[in-house]
Amino acid sequence: MGHPSKNKKDVRSSILVVPYRRIDPRSQPPYLFPPYRLTISRAPRKPLIVLPHTLSEVTGPVFGHEEVGETDNDLTRQHAGEPLGERITVSGRVLDGDGRPVPNALIEIWQCNAAGRYRHRIDQHHAPLDPNFTGAGRMLTDAQGNYRFVTIKPGPYPWENHPNAWRPSHIHFSLYGTAFATRLVTQMYFPGDPLMPFDPIFNSVRDERARQRTIAKFDLNRTEPGWALGFRYDIVVRGQEATPFERRK
Amino acid sequence: MSAGNKSAKTLELTPWCTVGPYFAICVTTELCIPQIAKPETKGERVRLICSVFDRNSECVPDTLIEIWQANADGKYNHPADGQAKSVDASFRGFGRQVTDLSGACEFETIKPGRVPGPRGALQAPHLEVGVFTRGVLKRLATRIYFAGDAANGECPVLALVPKSRRATLTAQPVAGQPGTWRHEIHLSGPKETVFFEV
Numbered sequence: 001m002g003h004p005s006k007n008k009k010d011v012r013s014s015i016l017v018v019p020y021r022r023i024d025p026r027s028q029p030p031y032l033f034p035p036y037r038l039t040i041s042r043a044p045r046k047p048l049i050v051l052p053h054t055l056s057e058v059t060g061p062v063f064g065h066e067e068v069g070e071t072d073n074d075l076t077r078q079h080a081g082e083p084l085g086e087r088i089t090v091s092g093r094v095l096d097g098d099g100r101p102v103p104n105a106l107i108e109i110w111q112c113n114a115a116g117r118y119r120h121r122i123d124q125h126h127a128p129l130d131p132n133f134t135g136a137g138r139m140l141t142d143a144q145g146n147y148r149f150v151t152i153k154p155g156p157y158p159w160e161n162h163p164n165a166w167r168p169s170h171i172h173f174s175l176y177g178t179a180f181a182t183r184l185v186t187q188m189y190f191p192g193d194p195l196m197p198f199d200p201i202f203n204s205v206r207d208e209r210a211r212q213r214t215i216a217k218f219d220l221n222r223t224e225p226g227w228a229l230g231f232r233y234d235i236v237v238r239g240q241e242a243t244p245f246e247r248r249k
Numbered sequence: 250m251s252a253g254n255k256s257a258k259t260l261e262l263t264p265w266c267t268v269g270p271y272f273a274i275c276v277t278t279e280l281c282i283p284q285i286a287k288p289e290t291k292g293e294r295v296r297l298i299c300s301v302f303d304r305n306s307e308c309v310p311d312t313l314i315e316i317w318q319a320n321a322d323g324k325y326n327h328p329a330d331g332q333a334k335s336v337d338a339s340f341r342g343f344g345r346q347v348t349d350l351s352g353a354c355e356f357e358t359i360k361p362g363r364v365p366g367p368r369g370a371l372q373a374p375h376l377e378v379g380v381f382t383r384g385v386l387k388r389l390a391t392r393i394y395f396a397g398d399a400a401n402g403e404c405p406v407l408a409l410v411p412k413s414r415r416a417t418l419t420a421q422p423v424a425g426q427p428g429t430w431r432h433e434i435h436l437s438g439p440k441e442t443v444f445f446e447v
Contacts, residue, residue, distance in 0.1 A: 038384030059327035061343035
């Protein structure tokens with residue numbers, strides 16, 4: 001194989017791996033949730049194998065400003081004209097479980113337009129596309145973990161899960177965080193949406209308090225008078241175990 | 250360290266949710282990354298064809314596959330990798346790509362070197378893999394190893410997997426096409442791939 005032979009003891013002493021905290025399964029949806037029909041053919045049935053964190057899991061892709069355009073966080077300025085719909089801002093902080101900000105983290109969002117249609121070949125919903133709206137944005141969090149997107153409020157739309165099924169308005173969020181172990185993809189809902197109680201995807205998170213954490217908060221202070229309503233959505237990704245140094249504190 | 254050591258300010262995690270069918274509008278040119286290794290990247294070239302299947306062995310299109318890997322020397326391009334080895338400037342080690350109508354996608358990369366595992370024992374060359382698709386409520390984390398690698402027999406992570414299921418983590422060389430590897434990911438069913446709780 002051509003690997004240089006190494007004194008194993010040296011390898012051991014030079015590598016410090018600080019594992020991430022295990023995720024409490026009650027905070028998460030299961031893989032198999034039959035009311036969301038497609039999980040029946042796609043959820044694994046065998047138990048997962050618990051992977052002790054190695055260098056492979058505590059490292060992950062690092063993204064830079066070269067991958068994020070100046071206006072990528074403003075979904076209303078990506079075309080010649082403005083998209084139709086209720087203009088909003090969605091802002092918040094990305095924190096770890098210890099309340100520490102996660103800086104320089106890539107956040108990507110995607111959503112349908114105000115009429116409930118995605119700009120995607122497989123979305124056949126009978127609603128118009130908006131020539132001024134793509135529905136995708138991205139940015140990096142700042143040093144304090146802050147982010148802010150400008151967009152329009154996405155509409156609800158029907159889907160084929162069960163008769164008269166409608167998805168509540170939502171924005172998809174994707175985050176890499178600091179490691180393979182901190183990857184998070186989620187959906188943000190809007191407060192007071194009457195469709196939430198009927199939505200199997202929203203309800204796949206069985207814990208009521210955990211479910212509430214996926215709903216943004218309307219924030220009058222973040223509303224820009226005469227221009228856009230403001231919503232706040234803080235995101236919490238897992239934190240690391242204390243390092244040997246921190247433990248002494 | 251005791252579990253009761255948690256400070257009062259411990260925050261509860263944001264729950265996962267499925268990527269749904271339409272995430273591809275987000276995986277745009279700059280961030281659709283089928284080419285993990287550039288021509289100048291050091292290492293043994295790998296063309297990897299991944300195919301995804303469901304419980305009924307139907308192919309699964311519109312699936313996001315993500316790959317994270319070390320370079321040819323077994324070094325991750327990340328600040329948490331404290332090994333005294335060099336990063337390869339041409340190699341981040343990250344790829345992502347969406348499966349086509351036949352449930353398949355391809356990556357160009359290099360075979361990673363060995364990286365230390367639990368208690369310092371070296372792991373066999375492997376790719377970290379994330380699978381995201383509608384009907385899957387949270388990432389499925391798996392690995393891809395390379396069939397025939399002598400190190401597979403001593404990998405401390407493969408050793409955690411029942412022998413009968415290890416083959417589900419192993420890409421196979423394609424006959425007559427040197428450097429091309431094929432790997433099937435079965436979300437469920439008789440050939441269910443091993444998935445990890447990370």
